[in-house]
Amino acid sequence: xxxxxxxxxxxxxxxRYGAVAxxxxxxxxxxxGEFLTLLGPSGSGKTTILMMIAGxxxxxxxxxxxxxxxxxxxxxxxxxxxxxxxxxALFPHLTVAENIAFPLRVRGLxxxxxxxxxxxALDLVQLAGLAERRPAQLSGGQQQRVAxxxxxxxxxxxxxxxxxxxxxxxxxxxxxxEELRALxxxxxxxxxxxxxxxxxxxxxxxxxxILNHGRLIQIGQPAALYERPATRFVAGFLGTSxxxxxxxxxxxxxxxxxxxxxxxLVQEGAPPGARALLSLRPEKIALxxxxxxxxxxxxxxxxxxxxxxxxxxLQVATADCGEVRVTLPAWRAPIxxxxxxxxxxxxxxxxAVVVAEDADxx
Amino acid sequence: MTxxxxxxxxxxxxxxxxxxxxxxxxxxxxxxxxxDQRFLSLPAERLSLQHYASLIASPAWRGxxxxxxxxxxxxxxxxxxxxxxxxxxxxRLSRRSTEVVRALMLLPLIIPSIVYAIGLYRYFGRLxxxxxxxxxxxxxGVTGIPYVVITVSTALAAFDARLEQAAxxxxxxxxxTLRWVILPRIAPGILSGAIFAFIHSWDELVLVLFIASxxxxxxxRKIWDGINENLDPAMxxxxxxxxxxxxxxxxxxxxxxxxxxx
Amino acid sequence: MRRDLGWxxxxxxxxxxxxxxxxxxxxxxxxxxxxxxxxxxGNYERLLTNPAVQRVIGTTLRxxxxxxxxxxxxxxxxxxxxxLASPRARRWWLLGVLVPLWISVLVRAFAWVTLLRRQGLxxxxxxxxxxxxxxxxxxxxxxxxxxxxxHYMVPYAVLPILGAMREIDPRxxxxxxxxxxxxxxxxxxxxxxxxxxxxxxxxxxxFIVTLxxxxxxxxxxxxxxxxxAEWIKLQILDLVRWGLGAMLASVMVVTILVLLGIFSRVVNxxxxxxxxx
Numbered sequence: 001x002x003x004x005x006x007x008x009x010x011x012x013x014x015x016r017y018g019a020v021a022x023x024x025x026x027x028x029x030x031x032x033g034e035f036l037t038l039l040g041p042s043g044s045g046k047t048t049i050l051m052m053i054a055g056x057x058x059x060x061x062x063x064x065x066x067x068x069x070x071x072x073x074x075x076x077x078x079x080x081x082x083x084x085x086x087x088x089a090l091f092p093h094l095t096v097a098e099n100i101a102f103p104l105r106v107r108g109l110x111x112x113x114x115x116x117x118x119x120x121a122l123d124l125v126q127l128a129g130l131a132e133r134r135p136a137q138l139s140g141g142q143q144q145r146v147a148x149x150x151x152x153x154x155x156x157x158x159x160x161x162x163x164x165x166x167x168x169x170x171x172x173x174x175x176x177x178e179e180l181r182a183l184x185x186x187x188x189x190x191x192x193x194x195x196x197x198x199x200x201x202x203x204x205x206x207x208x209x210i211l212n213h214g215r216l217i218q219i220g221q222p223a224a225l226y227e228r229p230a231t232r233f234v235a236g237f238l239g240t241s242x243x244x245x246x247x248x249x250x251x252x253x254x255x256x257x258x259x260x261x262x263x264x265l266v267q268e269g270a271p272p273g274a275r276a277l278l279s280l281r282p283e284k285i286a287l288x289x290x291x292x293x294x295x296x297x298x299x300x301x302x303x304x305x306x307x308x309x310x311x312x313x314l315q316v317a318t319a320d321c322g323e324v325r326v327t328l329p330a331w332r333a334p335i336x337x338x339x340x341x342x343x344x345x346x347x348x349x350x351x352a353v354v355v356a357e358d359a360d361x362x
Numbered sequence: 363m364t365x366x367x368x369x370x371x372x373x374x375x376x377x378x379x380x381x382x383x384x385x386x387x388x389x390x391x392x393x394x395x396x397x398d399q400r401f402l403s404l405p406a407e408r409l410s411l412q413h414y415a416s417l418i419a420s421p422a423w424r425g426x427x428x429x430x431x432x433x434x435x436x437x438x439x440x441x442x443x444x445x446x447x448x449x450x451x452x453x454r455l456s457r458r459s460t461e462v463v464r465a466l467m468l469l470p471l472i473i474p475s476i477v478y479a480i481g482l483y484r485y486f487g488r489l490x491x492x493x494x495x496x497x498x499x500x501x502x503g504v505t506g507i508p509y510v511v512i513t514v515s516t517a518l519a520a521f522d523a524r525l526e527q528a529a530x531x532x533x534x535x536x537x538x539t540l541r542w543v544i545l546p547r548i549a550p551g552i553l554s555g556a557i558f559a560f561i562h563s564w565d566e567l568v569l570v571l572f573i574a575s576x577x578x579x580x581x582x583r584k585i586w587d588g589i590n591e592n593l594d595p596a597m598x599x600x601x602x603x604x605x606x607x608x609x610x611x612x613x614x615x616x617x618x619x620x621x622x623x624x
Numbered sequence: 625m626r627r628d629l630g631w632x633x634x635x636x637x638x639x640x641x642x643x644x645x646x647x648x649x650x651x652x653x654x655x656x657x658x659x660x661x662x663x664x665x666g667n668y669e670r671l672l673t674n675p676a677v678q679r680v681i682g683t684t685l686r687x688x689x690x691x692x693x694x695x696x697x698x699x700x701x702x703x704x705x706x707x708l709a710s711p712r713a714r715r716w717w718l719l720g721v722l723v724p725l726w727i728s729v730l731v732r733a734f735a736w737v738t739l740l741r742r743q744g745l746x747x748x749x750x751x752x753x754x755x756x757x758x759x760x761x762x763x764x765x766x767x768x769x770x771x772x773x774x775h776y777m778v779p780y781a782v783l784p785i786l787g788a789m790r791e792i793d794p795r796x797x798x799x800x801x802x803x804x805x806x807x808x809x810x811x812x813x814x815x816x817x818x819x820x821x822x823x824x825x826x827x828x829x830x831f832i833v834t835l836x837x838x839x840x841x842x843x844x845x846x847x848x849x850x851x852x853a854e855w856i857k858l859q860i861l862d863l864v865r866w867g868l869g870a871m872l873a874s875v876m877v878v879t880i881l882v883l884l885g886i887f888s889r890v891v892n893x894x895x896x897x898x899x900x901x
Binding site for chain 3: 368369370373374376377380381383384385386387388390391394402403404440443444445447448450451452454455460463466467469470472473474475476477478480481482483484485500501503504505507511536561564565567568571572582585586589590593597598601604605608609611612
């Protein structure tokens with residue numbers, strides 16, 4: 001781990017605008033050198049949290065700590081945080097090199113030192129040939145890299161990214177995701193990223209914090225969040241999910257039975273109470289061949305289907321479980337989907353996860 | 363624009379007549395100023411520059427032009443400095459109290475100058491600023507502020523506020539952010555405000571009639587006396603010079619806007 | 625907020641200048657109207673009792689109303705043609721409207737004197753054409769004042785009206801035609817109502833500005849027709865009746881602010897003055 005990496009902690013952070021809580025009692029920690037993403041829909045408070053970390057917005061309550069030191073009252077220009085703004089905020093009247101030199105210039109660095117550092121930063125983002133261009137002459141992806149170079153050139157304590165890839169088209173976004181990930185590994189600094197794009201969050205981050213209505217819902221590694229969502233919101237926001245709600249029966253060691261009408265489902269884990277809500281990912285459901293058995297079996301017929309290239313998305317109408325979404329690989333699919341076709345769905349006891357209902361928004 | 367929806371003949375005629383009415387008096391002055399006669403008239407036999415010559419030869423006219431120029435320059439500097447900073451502050455703070463401040467800055471456009479003039483006459487009397495260069499500069503500077511506030515506010519409305527955040531986030535102080543990021547972006551708006559503040563002071567008469575008499579004698583004041591005492595063609599020559607200067611300044615402003623939009 | 629202190633400091637120079645050298649003299653005028661020559665409402669009593677004061681106010685209101693009406697009519701025609709012109713033609717029309725706006729009031733008044741006086745170019749021209757025998761009295765009376773003031777105010781009328789017209793969606797007009805409305809019907813039932821806010825803004829702007837006119841009436845009125853501003857100057861500089869002059873000045877300011885206050889409930893003033901855009 002780089003010695004220049006810093007740890008950040010938010011302690012009971014809150015921001016109120018009049019009666020509205022934009023951010024409500026959020027506490028979380030970012031380890032040295034970690035890549036944390038704040039993920040949530042618009043209005044979830046993620047950008048407000050980033051702005052409070054950067055110092056542009058003053059928290060109504062709580063504290064921001066860098067390596068244990070309280071920096072809540074420090075103005076933004078004295079925090080030494082690099083930031084990539086949404087839309088990049090490149091200075092249109094300055095060239096690429098001048099843009100990147102800006103943070104060095106305000107720190108009073110000499111011309112020679114400035115030029116050397118700018119060259120290094122340009123190399124880091126592979127833009128060496130474009131130093132004299134103006135931002136308006138660059139493509140979206142190039143502008144994004146200039147913004148990145150400008151944010152990193154002064155060896156900041158922390159790199160903050162506000163929806164860094166949202167302005168780019170899908171293909172370029174995927175490419176830059178990989179580059180950003182590689183850059184993070186190479187320089188080993190602490191990154192805090194904000195996005196509403198769940199794929200970006202899963203692929204980039206060491207840790208993802210999921211926010212909704214100003215509250216922190218769940219924080220953890222991407223795979224853990226995807227596989228073990230704590231609430232219905234997390235399960236629905238990260239990927240897609242089927243939700244099955246029923247009455248708990250027959251609690252046994254390590255599992256229980258859930259009743260949905262006449263259907264009985266066997267589920268691993270401890271029941272939360274008299275009723276339980278299950279989240280079941282569409283890709284974990286199998287289509288059973290005639291005679292094939294599974295722990296949980298549900299019969300139905302195909303109500304609708306989509307061809308997605310890599311696979312099929314089926315909507316299966318069932319008597320007790322409502323409409324169940326199932327995805328199948330398209331290559332050597334076990335059936336040729338057709339509306340009205342009867343099918344049997346099956347999954348093991350550990351395929352679904354027990355999730356909580358979300359508290360209502362304040 | 364309107365796909366076949368065009369104004370009728372009567373309206374079109376009225377519009378042309380109005381345009382003629384607007385432009386006729388300011389264009390007729392040019393041939394009058396070139397008259398070969400000794401009184402206000404169109405040239406009878408030939409064009410003559412004699413009235414321009416007598417204008418330039420006259421120390422009284424030259425003195426008035428110089429005084430007006432220096433007063434306009436100094437009051438423009440005052441208006442630009444105060445107005446730009448004020449527009450910047452209102453833009454960044456942007457809350458109810460700054461709206462009140464901005465409305466206050468626009469008062470000189472709303473309150474008739476005769477009211478301000480009689481107030482100043484009394485007020486400057488006690489401060490010993492009557493008939494003083496500084497007095498006129500203050501009066502013209504203060505009343506020039508609204509022009510600068512308006513043009514700079516308009517320029518700032520088009521300015522991306524994240525650039526300011528970006529600069530602060532990278533460690534720039536307030537003054538560094540102003541000098542290196544904000545001012546270069548709004549410079550055309552400031553210059554445009556300066557042009558209007560300059561024209562305002564250069565043409566201003568009502569205040570000068572009250573707060574200046576002998577020491578400070580501006581060009582509009584000299585023209586005013588000319589109109590009331592003897593209407594001679596030299597006046598037309600002055601008028602042409604004034605119109606020319608205004609046109610040059612307006613064209614400069616137009617070029618600025620082009621550069622900014624393009 | 626401590627963090628914003630620097631930004632507040634930027635307001636200080638303009639605020640101090642404006643308070644010390646603009647607001648203070650104007651508030652003093654207000655104070656004088658109540659204190660000189662004797663404290664009380666004596667000066668304001670003259671509004672009800674003094675025929676000379678009433679005559680000045682009557683003259684001022686009459687000339688302002690006439691000026692406003694003519695300026696609106698001419699301004700509307702001009703704005704209408706500009707709004708419907710091609711972008712290229714529109715630029716030239718606008719130039720023709722905006723250039724006079726910035727030409728010195730004094731120069732324009734002088735030009736009108738040159739044109740309109742007894743031996744002026746208009747009378748000479750009409751006489752040499754044989755249209756008239758004796759020269760017309762076009763200046764140094766109310767006619768002259770109105771000609772000069774309308775000339776000043778037409779550009780002010782055009783801008784707000786044009787602003788409102790430019791916001792009218794041309795597809796609405798096309799739709800009206802398509803639904804079977806005649807050109808006249810489209811204008812009176814669709815175009816005119818949609819441009820009405822601009823017309824109202826223009827009326828207010830023109831009326832307020834004309835109330836305080838000094839130079840144009842002073843030169844083109846020839847001292848015979850007194851409007852409020854010149855009368856105030858007369859009271860203060862020539863007759864040294866401060867109280868009376870300050871009273872009429874205060875009445876003028878209050879009238880303007882009240883009109884603006886009423887008006888701001890109807891139309892967005894910020895748009896009129898371009899603040900913040």
